[in-house]
Amino acid sequence: MVCEHKHLLDVQNLSVSFRMYDSGLEQKELKVISDLSVSIDRGEILAIAGSSGSGKSLLAHAILGILPENATARGNMRYKGEIMTPEYQEKLRGRQIALVPQSVSYLDPLMSIERQVLGAGKNAKERKPALKNIFGRLQLNESDGRLYPYQLSGGMARRVLVSTAVIGDAELIIADEPTPGMQKQQALEALKIFRELADEGKGVLLITHDVDLALEFADKIAVFYAGTTLELASSKDFRGGEASLRHPYSKALWRAMPQNGFEPLDGFQPYAENLPSGCLFAPRCEMCSERCKTEIPEMRELRDGFVRCFHAT
Amino acid sequence: MTAKRIISVFFRYLVRVITLLFAVSVIAFILVSLSPVDPVQQYVLSVGSVSPEQRAELEDYWGVNDPPVERFGNWFRAIIHGDFGTSLLYRRPVIDVIREKFVNTLALMGCTWIFSGLIGFGLGCVMGANKNKLADRILKKICLLLCSVPTFWLGLLLLLIFSVWLGWFPIGFSTPIGVLNSEVTIWQQLHHLVLPALALSLMSFANVALHTRQKLIDVLESDYVLFAKARGESRREIMRRHGFRNIIMPAITLQFASFAELFGGSVLAENVFSYPGLGSAVSAAGLNSDVPLLLGITLFSALFVFTGNMIANLLYGAIDPQIKESYANE
Structure with a gap:
């Protein structure tokens, strides 16, 4: 894929692996994200949907350059067309790119x-009027600012975490499972805020396992499986049902949604330690052929979307 | 904090300290009664030949053969009276002896406490922030080495090097020999304090440093530091905003809770350096069967350790919002 116009964020062939010690001193590489490509444009919400344990959070950490020491990221990442070196990532963090983390443990307990919402630095105080406004939108009281993390309910904590990203002027917001624990109403409100931010021209990367909720607000959905994307579809395709989707896993995901039959898919996602040598989905796929078992399919363009499958039509 | 709460906290601790001291005095008294310590024998040895009649009279006078409860009652009255009985060794009220020795010990422990706390905390921060780098590895080894060395051995080593070979510091005591107490200058006292304080500090700072190091590593690997990093906070900002805040509390607790170890260590250090403090007094009292002094110092050290723990508790409440709230709700 050659990038013709400048995406806000463009991730090409990203792989993340961990150095681990096996039994004794034997070192091995554990590949948790393999060959992943996604891009986000301004004004767009891209949802990354996948079950837990598929390496979604690591994608967020890789983009921000905050992976643990024993992890290495390979591949190409560009922000506004510029290659993201560790130095560039450091400059972008918290200024251009904001993260909405997963849980209350990301707040300093003391x-x-x-x-914490105002953040560090000289202009923290200048953000105070904005804080009041954002708290109001997220149904937080101004007095909640005086609380400490342990005093927050699960839903409140999520909203506080959302507010940390919204308060800055970041152009790209990476939200890592921002809604669990919130009441439906609050989750919708939080996503509405992301939608508004996107409509203002920002880019939002929404990492979630709630496909349903993502569909309502996202423009595009990347289906994430065992550390890579199997399909990139517009949310319109998901609403269109099985026929407009491309990859067998996306179709299975669609069938598993409550309103579409609630039909679970047999088997389980392979663990990073014993990934299949061919297509990652092959062991669970009904269309699986000999070729799928030995060769990893490339991401290819199909009906205005992308799919990683030999047989998809 | 309202005045009412301060009063309630004050009374709570007052009740605690009274019950604690009572329990300690009972237990210590029972232990001494059961031990082979015989003050009369010791006394007899010190004055020379004594006839059996004289000895019996002495026992009668001291009440050695009274029932234990009565003896405890006598001693307890002396405590209430405020003099804690009379020291056999010094022939003075125990409280006066403690008062005099405590000034010396306090100087020694105070220096040690501040020195080991500051150096230990500082080194721990340096080690934690540079985890597994060369500086950390070297400092960690030194700390582990110091942790495993006994105080008295370290004291002897210091004496050997600095007093005997180099001659920089005196070999013992808290004041120069042959100089009147009234003529001793503060510099001379400090000069005598350096080596024992150094020996004690070297023992305890390693502990503080290793604890601080581990705690800082835990904090730096926490989710909230990762998030701070994700928000663009620099290493320095992270240390200032999150690092210190989260490690200072355990460090403070550890520091105040170390009063007990400090006291134990000072017994050894004072003996090695012939430093006339409570530590050497307590071992002298034990060796010479000076029961009133031994019990007096036991009570006093219990009070001392209690004070340390109490301060740690109160400070914890002032710093940790979670505990502050639970105090307020009580």
Whole structure:
């Protein structure tokens, strides 16, 4: 894929692997993300949907350059067309790219909410009027700012985490499972905020396992499986049902949704330690052929989307 | 904090300290009664030949043969009276002896406490922030080495090097020999304090440093530090905003809870350096069957350790919002 116009964020062939010690001193590489490509444009919400344990959070950490020491990321990442070196990532973090983390453990237990939402640095105080506004939108009271993380309910904590990303002027927001624990109403409100931000021209990467909720607000959905994307479809395709989807896993995902039959897929996602040598989905796929077992399919363009499958039509 | 709460906290601790001291005095008294310590025999040895009649009279006078409860009652009255009985060794009220020795010990422990706390915390931060780098590896080995060395051995080593070979510091005591107490200058006292304080500090700072190191590593690997990094906070900002805040509390607790170890260590250090403090007094009292002094110092050290723990508790409440709230709700 050659990139003709400048994406806000363009990730090409990203692989993330961990150095692990096996029994004794034997070192091995554990590949948790393999050959992943996604791109986000301004004004767009891209949802990355996949079950837990598929390496979604690591994607977020890789983009921000905050992977643990024993992890290495390979591949190409560009922000506004510029290659993301560790130095560039450091400059982008918290300024151009904001993260909405997963749980309350990402808040300092000994610091008041207000101080944490305002953040560090000289212009923290200048953000105070914005804080009031954002808290209002997220149904938080201004006095909640004086609380400490342990005093927050699960839903409140999520909303506080959302507010940390919204308060800055970041152009790209990476939200890592922002909605679980919120009430439906609040989750919708939070996603509406992301939608508004996208409509203002920002890019939003929404990592979620709630395909249903993602469909309502996202423009595109990347189906994530065992550390890579199997399909990139517009959310319109998901609404269109099985026929408009491309990959057998996406179709199975669609069938598994409550309103579409609630039909589970047999088997389980392969663990990073024993990935199949061919297509990652092959062991569970009904269309699986000999070729699928030995060769990894490339991402190819199909009906205005992308799919990683030899047989998809 | 309202005045009412301060008063309630004050009374709570007052009740605690009174019950604690009572329990300690009972247990210590029972232990001494059961031990082979015989003050009369010791006394007899010190004055020379004594006839059996004289000895019996002495026992009668001291009440050695009274029932234990009565003896405890006598001693307890002396405590209430405020003099804790009379030291056999010094022939003075125990409280006066403690007061005099405590000034020396306090100087020694105070220096040690501040020195080991500051150096230990500082080194721990340096080690934690540079985890597994060369500086950390070297410092960690030194700390582990110091942790496993006995105080008295380290004291002897220091004496050998700095007093005997180099001659920089005196070999013992808290004041120069042959100089009147009133003529001793503060510099001379400090000069005598350096080596024992150094020996004690070297023992305890390694502990503080290793604890601080581990705690800082835990904090730096936490989710909230990762998030701070994701928000663009620099290493320095992270240390300032999250690092210190989260490690200072365990460090403070550890530091105040170390009063007990400090006291134990000072017994050894004071003996090695012939430093006239409570530590050497307590071992002298034990060896010479000076029961009132031994019990007096036991009570006093219990009070001392209690104070340390109490301060740690109160400070914890002032710093940790979670505990602050639970205090307020009580």
